[in-house]
Amino acid sequence: MLDPFTQVVALLQPAAPFSKRGSGAGRWRVHRSDVGGPFYCAILEGGCRLEAEGHDEIVLMEGDFVLIPSAQNFAMSSLLPAGAKDIVSTPILLPNGEHRLGSADDPPDVRLLLGYCVFRSPDAALLASLLPKLVHVRGVSRLATLMQLVSDETRAQRPARDVVLERLLEVLLIEALRSGGKTDAAPGLLRTLMDGRLAVVIRRMHESPSQSWTVTQLASQATLSRSVFYERFGHAMGMAPMEYLLTWRMALAKNLLRREKASIAEVASRVGYSSASTFSVAFTRHVGVPPARYARDTPRGRMSPAEPGSSAESGSIV
Template structure:
């Protein structure tokens, strides 16, 4: 059956990586304003504090990996009190070499490799809403290796660079999300997939979105009563089963319309509508413009 996590990552279309080394020593603190794009870092040595807006502050240690799918404002600091230096990730120049915070001389207290990329999908807001705001994974060496490979590739200008970066980011995202503890995640896809019974329903929806699914059908796939399934799904995903199904169908439809390889009737059939007119009505209501208008003038990705 189709893996929902892989499908979501593919539809997000991650690309365009920037990365750099970061270190801090003595009293230091930096305050980054809201960025909106996905960012990541891996701690190479030492430790520091990370306080992401809306989340509990955490201590980062060597080997830790952090992913922020829609980077909000955050503060990173050492453990000694220090006034935070404001930084805007959109306007600060991309300095070469390692970015140093705090004391300039001597060995650093912490060294990190951090960076960001972009999601080229205009559906990024919907898809990112299915992911945790903060992913913190400890001691997964594969993630550290992937970040190093990303960093090396992003600094080189070798042939095939863009394709390699895109594939590395896709693998990084999948590795990070499947290593994250889904049962304690906020409502969204990870939490749904962490529930073995809901995961069955999700895989069926993603594997055959055109099927005329009902709540009762999906409840049977999950071996739950209709009411128990509806409540459990809505609590875990933050959307009702039918809301999730429609959102997923429309995300697929948008991708098909952007490619302009299929007629309206075929797009309608692929996402579970019996006719082009029924699909057009549903799409227009959901998106705010007709499929034809969307295909001619698809919105640009957020990057």
């Protein structure tokens, strides 16, 4: 059976090339508003607080994992209330390689692994819009096992340590996304797939993107009335059914144009448009450039701007 989540993850091409070990002691607070790329944090010991734009404050404890696919404005702080004098601009690098927030002399109240991951697809922004705005995973044993492996690897000085750590972080990222639909109430693809009736609709869209779907036809697939389906889908996904279908069709079209160098007419047919001209108008409106120009100017396998060496790597919560 086709798995829509696998399709989205495969197109996103997630990787985690940049991470730091951090710790905090006493009262501290750090804020970032200029990140933009996907941010993740795994609590290895202790606890701290997280404030993300559009979400209530979260108290993070040992074993928790947080992923913000598009981190724009967020802050982390100690469990102890922190004031203006406790704001950290630059962390202290300890001899053991940890980046310390707060007091360098006191034993840590929290140890964490955090950093910026990469969605290597040029369509990352479009595809990330299908994910929850924030994924907070707690109490997932598989994730805890992966976090322990990551923690052990960060402390050891084994051969190929960096390669192993990158692979573990990639798996950790995918497992967090996969678990997020079970543990996070934020709208997005994962939450929608947890609804059995809506999952059927998502699979139909992904199996047959070329079909001329209507809201009524999609509601029928879910065995729901049109009005109930429309409201239920929008509540779970965070966007209307036809908006999701358009977003998915455009992601497929960009992939076909970039990787297979298919003709405009062929791409139009494969993503549900009756003519190349109709598709070109829709693509230009949605993407911002005509499909022919996109295909010409986008090399195969081009990486996302958020690669190592970009602002996503140089900027850090610690």
